[in-house]
Amino acid sequence: MRSLRRLRGYSQSSLAERTRRTQARVAAVEGRGDPQLSTILALTEAMRAVLVPVPIEYLAEVERLLDHHDRQAPPVERVPNALEDLFLRGDEDDDA
Structure with missing residues (x-):
């Protein structure tokens, strides 16, 4: 905060x-x-922000992606993979 x-x-x-x-x-x-x-x-x-619940197993990855705004951005291909893991994996489970 x-x-x-x-x-x-x-x-x-x-x-x-x-x-x-x-x-x-x-x-x-x-x-x-x-x-x-x-x-x-x-x-x-x-402060024009939102709270986002993050599963504990993804916390380190999310923190790495959001680390200080003045640091070099992570490779673009890593961001979609993390987002897909968070939001699309659950949809696949529903199809089973």
Whole structure:
């Protein structure tokens, strides 16, 4: 959350104001607090982002693909393969 906030250029206070939360609440979400889902959704929406559930077995691959925006992009052929594994493999199981 902190990385996204900084990437978008928000301070904790400005993000709190946009979401009608307190700065302390934003800090808790970024720290070790246990925020409500509604708070997380409000903060991500204010930063023009979405939460995407990722199966744990794909987490390392997704993190690698999304790693810092200033790093070299992964080879194009790897992105569709990861997406196909995530979204198309389940469709194949339905046909059985």
